[in-house]
Amino acid sequence: MTRNRLLASVAAVVIWFVPTPSSAQIAVFDPSNYSQNLMTAANTLRQIENQITALQNQTQMLLNQARQLASLPTSLVNDIDRTFTQTQNLLRQADRIAYDVQAIEQTFQRYQNFSGSQSDRQLIDSARDRWETSVSAFQHAMSVGATAVNNLPATQSQTGALVTASQSAVGVLQASQAGNQLLGVQARQLADLTALLAAQGRAQSIEQARQAASEDQAREQTRRFLSNGRGYQPQSVQMFH
Incomplete structure (x- = not known):
């Protein structure tokens, strides 16, 4: 035992045996209680x-x-819908023969059944009307094609904006909304392509119908020419009086 420890033991024994007045209180340190409080x-x-x-x-x-x-802060739904409306309005502007099944059936009745009751003037007017309808159909097809081409810059801009918004999306909802709008842009492109194909098909069909009607009308006019009166009779003609 070291000297310090020996002195500490002697001091403790002295304190233990020193008599104290009954009224005095001595603070006693309880290591176990202190440790328990510390753990608590x-x-x-x-x-x-x-x-x-x-x-x-x-x-x-x-x-x-x-x-x-x-929610995605970028929204191009109104722009996409506006282009849809523009294409629809352009298709409604188709004159003479509209994109309507009943109207097409009624109109194409004039392209057939050339009878003898029609005058030559009526045949000529009918042929001119068919020609003007064909020209109008080709003009309409070119207008639809021009509209589809003019929509390409807007499509490029919208696609770029939505791709950027999708890449910077902070959550699933924003990414989903950006993807839905991209699908909307693609749907509008398909709508432009559908309109263009429909306009071109309409123009080609009208032109083919015009050619078929012209052949039918030519047969009728040839029949009239050959059956009118006694027909053609060759005769001498004197020229350069």
Whole structure:
């Protein structure tokens, strides 16, 4: 035993045997109680830290959920819908023969059944009307094609904006909305292509019908020429009087 420890033991024995008045109070340090209190404080502090960590995790989860539900700030739906409306209005402008099944059937009745009751003037007017309808159909097809071409820069701009918005999306909702709008742009392109094909098919069909009607009318006019009166009779003609 070292000297310090020996002195400490002697001092403790002296204190133990020194008589004290009955009214005096001595503060006694209890290591076991102190250790227990210290452990309780440490456990309480650990529980508080765990609660703080749980609250932080819950807050982060709520923030992540908020990001997933955040709406896309870029919206081109109105622009896409406006182009759809423009294409539809252009198709409605088709004159003479519209994109209507009943109207087509009624109109094409004039392209057939040339009878002898029609005068030559009526045949000529009918042929001219068919020619003007064919020219109008080709003009309409070119207008639809020009509109489709003019929509290409807008399509490029809209696609670029939506791709950029999709790449910078902070959540699933924003990415989904950007993808839906891209599908809308593609649908509008398909609509332009459908309109162009329909206009070109309309023009070609009208022209083919005009050619067929012209052949039928030519047969009728030839029949009239050959059956009118006594027909052609050759005769001498004197020229250069």
